[in-house]
Amino acid sequence: MQQIINFVLRNKTFLVFLLLFGLSLFFTIQSHSYHKSKFVNSSNMVTGSVYQVANGIGQYFNLADENKALLEENRMLKTIVHNLKLDTIKLSVTDSLKFNSSYKFRSAEVYKNSYSQTTNYLTINKGKKDSIKVDYGVITSQGIVGIVENTSRNFSSVLSILNTRSRINAQLKKTNHIGSLVWNTESAEFAQLIDISKFAPVAIGDTIVTGGQSTIFPKGVLIGTVNSFKIDTGGDSYIVNVKLFNDMTNIGHVYVIENLKATEIKSLQKPKDD
Amino acid sequence: MTKATLNIAARFVVLVLVQVLIFNHINFMGYINPYIYILFIILFPANNNRTLFVFLAFLLGFFVDVFSDSGGVHAAASVTLAYVRPVFLKFSFGTVYDYQSIKFNQTDFSSKLTYFSALVIIHHFIMYSLEIFNISKILLILQKTLFSGIFTIILCLIITILFSQKRK
Known part of the structure; x- marks a missing residue:
């Protein structure tokens, strides 16, 4: 002893x-x-408050860019609204309303964003108090950003698409060929779309959007354009290099998406998996 | 004694804050970030309690981890660095390192450079190995270690030179 x-x-x-x-x-x-x-994770009280103070000082440097982004988004929304008004006579109004009512959008401010590691996260200033929950999607007006992974009372941490653990259902805009969006850590401007069938008519410049298969993002949220593509080593699918619409290195404000029908869809899908 | 303790505590807080608020966002050439918080481990007085030192190094790494959402990679690298430091003190300063009473601002530049480089490279290698966690990407690990390491070494030397002159 x-x-x-x-x-x-x-x-x-x-x-x-x-x-x-x-x-x-x-x-x-x-x-x-x-x-x-x-x-x-950085969605706790201590780190959240520190980033809040730092952001309070730092956000003034980006005001010009933020304004430009907001103006651009406003222009886009105005275009949609005014074009819709003309079509409402022909279109049934209930259709568009039904689409909108499945998703709820909340705005949030980014307190911390990283893109130089292999596992990148963002911290946003909304948390449980604002009914943000795990697995909500996060986007900007230009494209997707990531998925909420942890929440505290006032803050949430978001798994960025620039993270080797991120895997997002995506598809070609013009056809319904689906694949998974992953990241090979090489550049913050590009993500990779894998497992997309070699029968898909991929062409350089095509738009890639989110697929409707996940319950996290609505179908058709913008991701990026095809920059280059090649057949992978297995020989039956493409690896597509996607140039992201979002500048992931400069993100100020984001929208958090809640899918109001997520539980219903999940409960329907569950028995099939067994 | 209390003044020295206060000094160390202040250094701890300042280095963590400076690291997470400024140096984590430099992203030189897209991904190169210096990790200057390890100056705390490099410059910790050599004659102190070693167990306490290892524990403090863990806390330091842990705080940086919490702020940068990186799991435990900084904590692991810092703890290892604190544990192996005596070996490198002996290796770099040799005879000057007698009976654990070394003053870092009185040593000559070349041995200081060896000491800094060895510790920084070890720290960065462990950190990036754990962060990337994939042996098939060893080239990426080495590349990141080298570039970030050089950046860190230069910044650490500049910071120590600036602050040691102020004290005299």
């Missing part, structure tokens, strides 16, 4: 090192599996 105590006392630095290193490895492995990064 005496010897065991002596051994512990003699090697206490080494034991503390082993313990702490093991703990950090545990955190690291947890953060690599989806929905398990519960302990270490």
Whole structure:
């Protein structure tokens, strides 16, 4: 017994090192599996408040860009509204209303954005208090940003599409060929669309949008355009390099999307999986 | 004694804040960020309690991790760095490193450069290995280690030179 105590006392630095290193490895492995990064994430009170103060100072530098983006978005929405008004006589109004009522949009401000790591996250200033929940989609007026992964009372952390763990259902705009949007860590401007059938008529310049298969994003949210594509090593699908519409390095305000029918869709899909 | 403790505590807080608010957002050439918070580990007084030092290094890395959503990669790298530091103190400063009473601003530049480079490269290698977590991307790990490492070493040297002159 005496010897065991002596051994512990003699090697206490080494034991503390082993313990702490093991703990950090545990955190690291947890953060690599989806929905398990519960302990270490920036959506808590302390980091949220620090980023809030920093953002309060920093946001003034981006006001010009933000204004331009808002103006552009306004122009687009005005175009849609005024064109719709002309068509409402012909179109049935209920159709468009039905579409809109399945999704609820909330605006939020980005407090922290990273894009230089391989696992990137954003922190936004809305949380449980504003009924933001895990698995809500996050977009800007230009395109998709990511998916909410953790929420606290006032803040949420968002899994960016620039993250090796991100996998988003996407499709070609002109046909219904679907694939998955992933990121190969090389550039913040490009993401990759994989598993898209080689029968799909892919051409450079085609638009890629979100597919309707996930319950997170509505169908047809803009992602980017085809920059280049090649057949993957298996030989039966394309790997498409997608140039993102969003400048992921400069994101100020975002919209969080709630799918009001997510639970209904999920409960319908569940028995099929078994 | 209390003044030294206060000094260390202030250094801890300032380095974490400067790291997460400024140096995490530099993104030079797209992805190169310096990690200057390890100056805390590099410059920690050598004659202090080693167990406490390892624990403080863990806390330092942990705070940076929480702010940058990176799991435990900074904590793991910092803890390792704190644990292996005595080896590199001996290796770099040799005979000057006698009885654990070293003053970093009185050593000559070349041994300081060796010491800084060795620690920074080790830290960055562990950090990027854990962050990327994929042995088939070893080239990416080495590339990031090298470029970020050079950036960190230069910045750390500049910061130590600036602040040591102020004290005299």
